[in-house]
Amino acid sequence: MAFLNLFDQRKLWELAKKIPLEPVLEQKSIFDALGLVCAEDVVAPEDVPPKARSEVDGYAVRSRDVKGASVERPSLLTCVGSIAVDEVPQFELNAGECAYIPTGGILPTGADAVVMIEFVEESGNYVEVFKPVAPLENVIPPGEDMALGDVVVKRGQRITPQVIGLLSYLGRLQVQAFKPFRVFVAATGNEIVEPNQVPRLGQYRDANSFTVLTMLKEKGFDAQRGAIVPDELSSIREVINKAAQNYDAVVLTGGSSAGIRDLVVRAVEEEGGTVLAHGFTIKPGKPTIIGIIKDKLFVGLPGHPMSCFVSAGLILMPLLKKLQGEDVKPTLLLKARLRTAVFSRIGVEEWIPVRLRYEEELWAEPVFTKSGMVSSMVRNEGFLRVPPECEGLEPGEVVEVLLL
Numbered sequence: 001m002a003f004l005n006l007f008d009q010r011k012l013w014e015l016a017k018k019i020p021l022e023p024v025l026e027q028k029s030i031f032d033a034l035g036l037v038c039a040e041d042v043v044a045p046e047d048v049p050p051k052a053r054s055e056v057d058g059y060a061v062r063s064r065d066v067k068g069a070s071v072e073r074p075s076l077l078t079c080v081g082s083i084a085v086d087e088v089p090q091f092e093l094n095a096g097e098c099a100y101i102p103t104g105g106i107l108p109t110g111a112d113a114v115v116m117i118e119f120v121e122e123s124g125n126y127v128e129v130f131k132p133v134a135p136l137e138n139v140i141p142p143g144e145d146m147a148l149g150d151v152v153v154k155r156g157q158r159i160t161p162q163v164i165g166l167l168s169y170l171g172r173l174q175v176q177a178f179k180p181f182r183v184f185v186a187a188t189g190n191e192i193v194e195p196n197q198v199p200r201l202g203q204y205r206d207a208n209s210f211t212v213l214t215m216l217k218e219k220g221f222d223a224q225r226g227a228i229v230p231d232e233l234s235s236i237r238e239v240i241n242k243a244a245q246n247y248d249a250v251v252l253t254g255g256s257s258a259g260i261r262d263l264v265v266r267a268v269e270e271e272g273g274t275v276l277a278h279g280f281t282i283k284p285g286k287p288t289i290i291g292i293i294k295d296k297l298f299v300g301l302p303g304h305p306m307s308c309f310v311s312a313g314l315i316l317m318p319l320l321k322k323l324q325g326e327d328v329k330p331t332l333l334l335k336a337r338l339r340t341a342v343f344s345r346i347g348v349e350e351w352i353p354v355r356l357r358y359e360e361e362l363w364a365e366p367v368f369t370k371s372g373m374v375s376s377m378v379r380n381e382g383f384l385r386v387p388p389e390c391e392g393l394e395p396g397e398v399v400e401v402l403l404l
Contacts, residue, residue, distance in 0.1 A: 012315070015276055016322045020295045021248060023178040023325045030167045033159045035220035036177035037326045042153035045170060047143035051088070052107040056138045059098040059120055059127055060111035063137070066129045074121075074128040083108065098127055107139060114138040146170075156327030178325040184243035185213045186226035188236060188254040188264065189303060194228065208253035208308040212301065215312055221320065231255065236267040244271075244294040249320060254303030264300045268293055281388060283350045285311035290319070297323060310351050310383065314402075333385060333400035336364040342384065343392040353380030354401060364401050 025039045054060065061077065069075040077098040083089050083105045093099065093110035101107065101114060112135045119131035146152055152170070153163055159177065167175060187209040195205045209225050216223035229239050229252070236255070243250040255264040265275055273293035280288050284307035289300030299316050301308045314331075321328050336356065344350045353367040367380045385400045386393060393399055 012319060013322060015290060016319060018276055019292055019297050019323060021181075021297050021323050023181070023323070025176050026179045027174055028177045030159075030164050030173055030175055033175055033177050034161065034164060036159050036180065037220075037321075037324055038153055038155060038157045038159055038163070039176040039178045039325060041151045041155050042167065042170075042172060042175065044146040044148055044150045044152050047148050048146040048170075049106075049140055049142060049144075051142055053140045054101045054103060054105045054107065054114045054138060055140050056114055056116050057103050058101060058114045058116045058138065059129070060093065060101045060105075060107050060114055061098045061129070061133065062093055062095065062110060063113040063133050063135045065096055065098075066113075066115060066132050069129045069132045071130045074130050077127045077129060079122070079125050079127050081108075098129075112136060112139070154327065156325055158326060180220050180222045181248040181320060181324055182246070183216050183221050183223040183249045183251060183320070184226060184247040185209050185216070185223055185251045185253070186229050186239060186243075188229040188231065188252050190231045192228050192254065207305050208301065208303065211305070211309055212251060212253060212312045212316070215317065216320075219317060219321070221324075231263065233263045233267055233270070236263055237271050240267055240273070240293055240298070241271050244273075244296045244298070247296065249297040249299065249323075250293060251299045251301065251316065253301045253308050255300065265289060268298055268300075273298060280311075280315065281348055282310070282314070283345075283348050285314065285351070286348075288315050290315070306353070314351075331402065333402055334362065334382070335398055336362040336401050338384070338393050338395055338397050338399045339363050339365040341392065341395055342366055342386060344386040344390055346391055347388055349388045350386040351383040351402070352386065354382050354384045356381045356401070356403075364399055 028036065065077060066075040077096055080097045080099055081091055082100040085102045085104045088106055089108035091108055093108050099108055113133040115129050115131065115133050116138060119129065121128045152166060157163065187206045191203050192206050193199050193203050199205055206228060213223050213225045226239065226243070229235050240250055252264055255262045265278060268275055268291050271293060273291050275289060275291040277290040279286055284304065285302060287302050288311045291298040301311045301316065318328050342352060354364040355367055357363045357365060364384055366384060382401045382403045385402060
């Protein structure tokens with residue numbers, strides 16, 4: 001059973017290799033594929049553009065005809081035509097000739113550059129050019145945007161509005177995508193009640209399972225929430241067993257630490273499952289569980305709301321995305337200056353809620369709170385990372401912040 005350092009993501013990916021959960025491919029209309037993960041390399045079926053096009057409004061010219069042109073000594077050219085944006089020119093430019101061309105227009109044969117309209121003066125059939133252009137200046141050559149056979153959407157890439165626009169442009173109305181995992185989420189604990197109930201002293205309304213549920217749905221997973229599970233071994237085993245038969249992943253919040261009523265690890269093992277990791281060197285979020293139950297992913301998240309939120313964002317979501325087939329990029333951290341001192345313990349990667357302020361540069365102001373404080377999830381805008389080898393950070397020091 002592993003004890004993992006969170007930001008060595010290679011270890012997390014090695015853990016993922018042990019989980020026998022395979023994504024399913026499905027053919028989707030691109031208009032129903034938003035938020036899914038592409039399951040194929042999409043290649044350009046043609047050169048884009050197929051012919052050289054102008055990227056400005058101006059005049060198509062032969063660059064050698066305007067070499068040395070200036071305001072004092074303009075080059076004088078004969079205009080032999082005007083090109084519409086939706087037509088292929090049927091004429092050729094000869095020495096000393098030019099043609100008007102709009103943005104996106106196809107260059108006529110013989111032309112190798114475009115002079116912007118701001119640098120010419122028209123007089124009847126003649127055009128004075130006041131600025132030279134180099135070959136291919138203001139021109140998009142054939143295939144510069146996309147060349148025939150180029151991979152333009154990669155397997156593992158999330159399908160965004162931009163991807164859909166690109167596929168539409170290429171005439172690809174169908175795409176292979178990974179079918180979203182079905183994820184079961186439930187809270188555990190005798191002290192947890194439903195949001196529509198009035199809690200007694202010592203009881204709390206469920207926040208964790210709803211937070212995790214909506215995080216999953218926001219990223220396109222088919223997530224469903226179950227009823228609150230009491231702190232009873234038989235009840236936890238029953239829920240895990242049933243969920244593993246009907247879902248690709250099972251996520252329980254609470255019951256993951258070392259307390260006397262924390263029965264989740266035992267329940268997984270007694271149902272024939274394997275616990276791969278119980279504990280990460282992070283704070284909050286240390287007692288996170290990763291395991292396998294009936295060849296499905298099992299994740300146990302801490303019960304304190306802030307710990308649950310951090311673990312879901314930094315461990316559960318990247319792991320599910322990786323297993324789903326997404327090409328997960330390294331987590332990007334912003335650089336900011338620290339407003340007040342922060343103290344930490346060596347050996348633990350600590351994540352501290354911060355507010356962000358921009359005053360000529362970005363400043364991070366810690367929101368000191370405890371992991372059981374629910375309101376802090378809304379009040380903070382990011383998490384300051386305190387590396388495990390660091391005892392603390394000084395005011396004014398440049399720090400790393402994970403943006404929410």
